[in-house]
Amino acid sequence: MLTEPPAHGAGRYAPSPSGDLHLGNLRTAVLAWVLARRTGRSFHLRIEDLDRVREGAEQRQIEDLAALGLGWDGEVVRQSERGQAHAAAVQSLSAQGMVFECYCTRREILEAPSAPHAPPGAYPGTCRDLSPAQRDQGRRRMHELRREPALRLRAGVDSWQVRDLWAGEVTGAVDDLVLRRGDGVVAYNLAVVVDDAAAGVDQVVRADDLLSSAPRQAYLAHLLELPEPGYAHVPLAVGASGARLAKRDGAVTLRDRLALGESAAQVMERIGDSLGLPGCRTAADVLDRWDPASLPRHPWLVDLPG
Numbered sequence: 323m324l325t326e327p328p329a330h331g332a333g334r335y336a337p338s339p340s341g342d343l344h345l346g347n348l349r350t351a352v353l354a355w356v357l358a359r360r361t362g363r364s365f366h367l368r369i370e371d372l373d374r375v376r377e378g379a380e381q382r383q384i385e386d387l388a389a390l391g392l393g394w395d396g397e398v399v400r401q402s403e404r405g406q407a408h409a410a411a412v413q414s415l416s417a418q419g420m421v422f423e424c425y426c427t428r429r430e431i432l433e434a435p436s437a438p439h440a441p442p443g444a445y446p447g448t449c450r451d452l453s454p455a456q457r458d459q460g461r462r463r464m465h466e467l468r469r470e471p472a473l474r475l476r477a478g479v480d481s482w483q484v485r486d487l488w489a490g491e492v493t494g495a496v497d498d499l500v501l502r503r504g505d506g507v508v509a510y511n512l513a514v515v516v517d518d519a520a521a522g523v524d525q526v527v528r529a530d531d532l533l534s535s536a537p538r539q540a541y542l543a544h545l546l547e548l549p550e551p552g553y554a555h556v557p558l559a560v561g562a563s564g565a566r567l568a569k570r571d572g573a574v575t576l577r578d579r580l581a582l583g584e585s586a587a588q589v590m591e592r593i594g595d596s597l598g599l600p601g602c603r604t605a606a607d608v609l610d611r612w613d614p615a616s617l618p619r620h621p622w623l624v625d626l627p628g
């Protein structure tokens with residue numbers, strides 16, 4: 323049996339405004355909405371615009387979600403407007419002695435020998451325990467490079483466990499992750515935790531390429547004394563080649579489908595079909611008929627005419 327969150331929390335959809343939403347994104351959004359509404363919880367829309375912003379994409383994404391009949395509570399939140407809350411979270415971790423400056427370049431991190439058993443790409447710990455003199459040297463170097471040091475978490479664990487609606491208990495690696503990048507932008511892993519908690523989100527629904535990030539995010543929530551949410555990671559959509567769905571797969575966005583003469587109802591029908599629910603014409607139809615326990619656990623192969 324699936325355990326669903328209590329009725330007073332909230333769900334959310336949090337797209338990055340890097341382009342138009344494709345069918346996989348839209349399916350995830352519909353499921354996020356349905357999971358929130360079926361348990362009587364609020365649903366929020368947050369635009370994750372700290373990175374990868376394409377001019378006009380935010381407005382188009384909002385229009386597309388509305389065209390599919392998804393509604394949200396309150397104003398749309400823009401992550402870029404939440405800088406104070408993000409900075410306060412970094413400050414709070416810093417006050418706990420859990421933040422250190424990192425002077426490494428990306429290349430140095432990639433080339434450094436990693437600790438035994440560390441997952442690939444994990445931070446090798448280079449700047450974790452430097453002497454004051456070494457830190458001065460690092461800061462001078464950053465000054466020459468016209469960069470700020472990145473701020474990293476001094477992680478106190480090397481793994482953390484989360485609960486996913488479909489994957490169950492998932493234990494994943496936690497390393498000294500970046501909290502604020504060298505360009506001064508707060509890292510997604512921190513922003514997502516702070517913003518979800520501020521909106522009362524108790525269930526994070528998103529594509530399953532982020533499942534491996536959930537443990538480190540939940541650990542951050544724990545350190546910040548924020549409630550750790552549950553997770554529901556939806557399988558990715560893939561194109562005919564098996565790679566994640568993208569522009570090269572043809573007419574894969576809502577707008578592409580509409581331009582080919584399909585209606586929003588027909589696009590919703592495709593999403594319903596992928597869930598084993600033929601004949602859904604609206605998001606409300608999916609809400610009425612979908613049983614989360616029936617979600618196919620393999621990637622959604624999107625093979626479209628046009």
Ligand code: GLU
Pocket residue numbers: 335336337338370514526527528529532
């Ligand atoms: N902004 C991320 C994306 O569009 C999703 C992050 C999240 O839902 O936590 O892939």
